[in-house]
Amino acid sequence: MSNVQTQNIETADVIVVGAGMAGSVMAYQLGLAGLKVLVLESGPAIPPNRSEYLERFYTAVLKSPESPYPPEQTEQTPATQFAPRATIQDLITAGSTDPNKVQKSYLVQKGPQLFASTYERVGGGTMWHWMGTALRLLPNDFRMRTAYNVGVDWPISYEDLQTAYCRAEEEMGVSADVASQTYLGVTFPQGYEYSMHGIPPSLVDQGLSKNVTGTVYQSPEKAPDGKPYPGVTLNVRQTPAGRNSQSDNGRRVCAGNTSCTPICPIQAKYDATVTMAKALDTGNVRILYQTVASQVQVDAHGVTGIDFIQYQNNGTRQNGTAQGKRYVIAAHAIETPKLLLNSIGPNSPKGVANSSGQVGQALADHPVYLAWGLMPEGKPLFPFRGPLSTSGIEDMRDGPFRSQRAAWRIEIGNEGWNWSVNDPYASVCDFIDGTNNGGANPNKLALSGQALVQQLNSVLTRQFRLGFLIEQVEKDPDHALCRVERSTEFTDGLGLPRPQITYELSDYTKEGFKQARLAATHIITELMGATELTNLNPKLEPGSQTVFEYDGHNYAFFGAGHLMGTYRMGSDRTKSVVDKDQRSWDHPNLFLVGDGVFPTTGTANPTLTITALTFQAADVVASDLLKRTVQVQANQAWQGTGMQVNGQSWQLAVCTGGQWTANPATGMVGAQGNPALIAKPGYTLPGQNEGALIGRIGSNGVPFLVGDQVQLPRGQQGELQLCINDDLAGRYGAGLSDNLGSLSVEVRFGAV
Amino acid sequence: MSDPNLQNFIDLSAALTGLSAELLAPSVDPINLPPVFFATAQQGMGTAAFSNLLELYVSIKSQTPAQIASAVLGNSDPQIAQGARSIMKLWLLGSWYQPYDQGSKHKGDTSVVSDQAYKQSWAWKIAQSHPMGYSQYHFGYWAEQPPTLKQFTGVDAKEGQQP
Numbered sequence: 069m070s071n072v073q074t075q076n077i078e079t080a081d082v083i084v085v086g087a088g089m090a091g092s093v094m095a096y097q098l099g100l101a102g103l104k105v106l107v108l109e110s111g112p113a114i115p116p117n118r119s120e121y122l123e124r125f126y127t128a129v130l131k132s133p134e135s136p137y138p139p140e141q142t143e144q145t146p147a148t149q150f151a152p153r154a155t156i157q158d159l160i161t162a163g164s165t166d167p168n169k170v171q172k173s174y175l176v177q178k179g180p181q182l183f184a185s186t187y188e189r190v191g192g193g194t195m196w197h198w199m200g201t202a203l204r205l206l207p208n209d210f211r212m213r214t215a216y217n218v219g220v221d222w223p224i225s226y227e228d229l230q231t232a233y234c235r236a237e238e239e240m241g242v243s244a245d246v247a248s249q250t251y252l253g254v255t256f257p258q259g260y261e262y263s264m265h266g267i268p269p270s271l272v273d274q275g276l277s278k279n280v281t282g283t284v285y286q287s288p289e290k291a292p293d294g295k296p297y298p299g300v301t302l303n304v305r306q307t308p309a310g311r312n313s314q315s316d317n318g319r320r321v322c323a324g325n326t327s328c329t330p331i332c333p334i335q336a337k338y339d340a341t342v343t344m345a346k347a348l349d350t351g352n353v354r355i356l357y358q359t360v361a362s363q364v365q366v367d368a369h370g371v372t373g374i375d376f377i378q379y380q381n382n383g384t385r386q387n388g389t390a391q392g393k394r395y396v397i398a399a400h401a402i403e404t405p406k407l408l409l410n411s412i413g414p415n416s417p418k419g420v421a422n423s424s425g426q427v428g429q430a431l432a433d434h435p436v437y438l439a440w441g442l443m444p445e446g447k448p449l450f451p452f453r454g455p456l457s458t459s460g461i462e463d464m465r466d467g468p469f470r471s472q473r474a475a476w477r478i479e480i481g482n483e484g485w486n487w488s489v490n491d492p493y494a495s496v497c498d499f500i501d502g503t504n505n506g507g508a509n510p511n512k513l514a515l516s517g518q519a520l521v522q523q524l525n526s527v528l529t530r531q532f533r534l535g536f537l538i539e540q541v542e543k544d545p546d547h548a549l550c551r552v553e554r555s556t557e558f559t560d561g562l563g564l565p566r567p568q569i570t571y572e573l574s575d576y577t578k579e580g581f582k583q584a585r586l587a588a589t590h591i592i593t594e595l596m597g598a599t600e601l602t603n604l605n606p607k608l609e610p611g612s613q614t615v616f617e618y619d620g621h622n623y624a625f626f627g628a629g630h631l632m633g634t635y636r637m638g639s640d641r642t643k644s645v646v647d648k649d650q651r652s653w654d655h656p657n658l659f660l661v662g663d664g665v666f667p668t669t670g671t672a673n674p675t676l677t678i679t680a681l682t683f684q685a686a687d688v689v690a691s692d693l694l695k696r697t698v699q700v701q702a703n704q705a706w707q708g709t710g711m712q713v714n715g716q717s718w719q720l721a722v723c724t725g726g727q728w729t730a731n732p733a734t735g736m737v738g739a740q741g742n743p744a745l746i747a748k749p750g751y752t753l754p755g756q757n758e759g760a761l762i763g764r765i766g767s768n769g770v771p772f773l774v775g776d777q778v779q780l781p782r783g784q785q786g787e788l789q790l791c792i793n794d795d796l797a798g799r800y801g802a803g804l805s806d807n808l809g810s811l812s813v814e815v816r817f818g819a820v
Numbered sequence: 821m822s823d824p825n826l827q828n829f830i831d832l833s834a835a836l837t838g839l840s841a842e843l844l845a846p847s848v849d850p851i852n853l854p855p856v857f858f859a860t861a862q863q864g865m866g867t868a869a870f871s872n873l874l875e876l877y878v879s880i881k882s883q884t885p886a887q888i889a890s891a892v893l894g895n896s897d898p899q900i901a902q903g904a905r906s907i908m909k910l911w912l913l914g915s916w917y918q919p920y921d922q923g924s925k926h927k928g929d930t931s932v933v934s935d936q937a938y939k940q941s942w943a944w945k946i947a948q949s950h951p952m953g954y955s956q957y958h959f960g961y962w963a964e965q966p967p968t969l970k971q972f973t974g975v976d977a978k979e980g981q982q983p
Contacts, residue, residue, distance in 0.1 A: 122935075122953070123935055125953060126932070126935035126938045126939065126953065126954075127932045127934065127935055127938065128932065129915065129930050129931060129932055131952070268960045268962070268963035269963060270962040270963060271962065271963065271964075271965070274963070313959070321959045322959055323955045323957060323958060323959060324955050324957055324959070324960075324961055324962045325950075325952070325953050325954065325955040326949075326950070326952045326953070326955065327952040327953035331953065333953050333954070333955075445978070445980065445981060446980050446981060446982075448981065448982060450948060450949070450965070450966055451947075451949075452944065452947050452949035452950075452952070453949050453950075453961065453962040453966065454961070454962025454963075455962075458962070482962065483952065484947070486952065492912075492913070492943040492944065492946075492947060493913060493915075493943075496909060496912050496913055496943050497909060497917070500905050500908050500909060500912075501905060514893070516835075516836050516837070516838065516885075516886075516889035516893060516908065517835065517836065517837070517838040517885045517886060517889055518838035518885075518975050518976075519838070520837065520838055520908075521837070521838040521839065521946055521969075521973055521975040522838075522969075522975060522976075522977060522978045522981075523978075524912075524943065524946045524947070525946050525947065525948070525969050525973075525975075525977055525978070525981070526977070526978050526981050528943070528946065528947035528949075529947060529948060529981075529982075
């Protein structure tokens, strides 16, 4: 193996680390804005088609989320791999008695529990195997400290993110119906519609809905005042999904392959490669694949470059540095802090962006409580059909109980007991061997012939499972129990320190598990009349495990793949890593995006929120470099701004000061004009206030009111031109000639 | 099917799995898994044990499927009894479950025979479904009742099982 030490300098306006969801949206938005973008991606290129990934999935024994993706996990040798990642195989090893388990697991798991979620390092990122669930966070998820005196507040509110959610839903192509998503304070703009109609509910959903919807759940828990919490009416509700219910966006409509995770065989499910393809189509974005960002260089003013190591499959390597005006790290809640903490230098003694000491702190997931049941004979639900999940029970995502314990959402699975016991494999083997590993064969029947077919049919068609995605909240959010640090013992194949994980669920979170178990049993046995087969007493083996004991009972948890926290946003620079714009408090030309900025986790699958937040961060980065302020004179007709509008970017014109008038006799006004005087025909924009600020796109564009602030119309291309609302041709008097004053107008990127 | 051993393997598989020989080995079969499964079982069980199994089958092939299954699965030779169970799993799951230590293979080792073996595996049809990641259906099928078990497998569902 050679290590050629030539220094390769790459430059662009903006350097982005990571080609997953956040990196792709960032690159696309900046590329659209006309900025040159260089993306550094640690893994291999996005393949021209998915056949090789699919082949690997079909022939994998362990059909885990990582199974389709390179490198294959035939050997667990993170110490020699160039871009190793966390895998389910690693997790299994980490919980085993293998004497070499520490060397074999890429994540250096320090316990006391195991961090159970994984991710990919390939072009397109972990979005390859996201579930497709595109839920918004709830308003109270942003204000946990204010509302419930736990966790921390976000520096932004649901309202602040509302438009960005709409942009994210448009970009991903979300299928859902607004009426089904308006609950627990979630609101939508007037007349809003999702990109596509909702995904039809599966037979499993329909069976649950028949028995669950409309019933009132009275939790046995008591509020601090000793009274019970109000009962909650349960609803089986359609899940908004980034998967096609129509095929007019160039990708196929969902065919219900029931394998959204690990891989959608036909790309009916949105993934980040869709957006990255559009980014590349702007002509302004370049990607270097197999290029691992190894160190962020900073001086007293900000980031000066990002060092990288580019590797070839034959083992050769080349070092380089990427330099730009702005830097964006979009490598999620483990790889981002790993990079920052590995970047120790004279101006970053604790690592980059880490003056608060919060980098790597409060690593979170939505630890999952799985519960499963078997319907009575004669009442099949026909699982193993449709997308992996099409409905959920969302009614307990918020409520007064959140002052005491973690909330959850309930995801209804369409894959029978595949996640819980690996069916159909477990039950097939059980009924052939006369064993009961899966739980469906308590009498240990060993069958053959038609009796085997009939019994397997009976069991497999009656299965269902519920997945509780539990909010993970730290007891003391400023001194987190869960964190990512740089390992001082273990490195990867490039010699970079591996991420070391400390993971311990708080009692608040564990109490959420306890209440989840009670609710699950209620739904499965009382409401569904089914036999519950959840393992209610999982064994707590020695060493770090995905099992914990709480209040006299053992609970198993699973990873949701929702890596959050570790470089949270906040309004106090001593307690957060980035501000509300996702800009590093320490280095003003550095942005950290992705799930790591979440100050708290809520219960929504995080991808939609990652995407929405990245749209906002991209606006800030683009505005940093491209915003322009122009003076608009009252005594001139249409004035060019020099700002080209491309019809696709989200841009704002904002009046930032000045006064003017279209008629000195009526006094000076601002950008809203004089509400007492309505413009007549022949004015710049009849029907609006005289003296108001008016805009158009290109010399033939249709004039629109700017006023104090406007979202520039999308779909039109040309130069933004501005003008006072006045009698342009002098039809009614002096026209423009007697006008006085001017306004300052800032044109930047963003959404109202 | 010219090879009598292969035909015996298919007929034995049909008796054990309850799926007809015509379904396991269609006369027009572009995928042609039976010879692949034959080779997989032969290699996994070892030539001698595999031959013993087929010889046993030949000697009892005129009996009912239940009698054949009983004689094979309850055989005093554990290699026959356990090898036959692995053959059943092979058809149902597309994977070879190594039934006992044999050469370099250890009991419990599992491998997916091929992508086609996975896609054609019968457990999914028995669930009135399709392999995860291999749907031949159209948008929204999951909201509708599936075809019957008989349509999928030729076997009637248990009485009172289905609406």
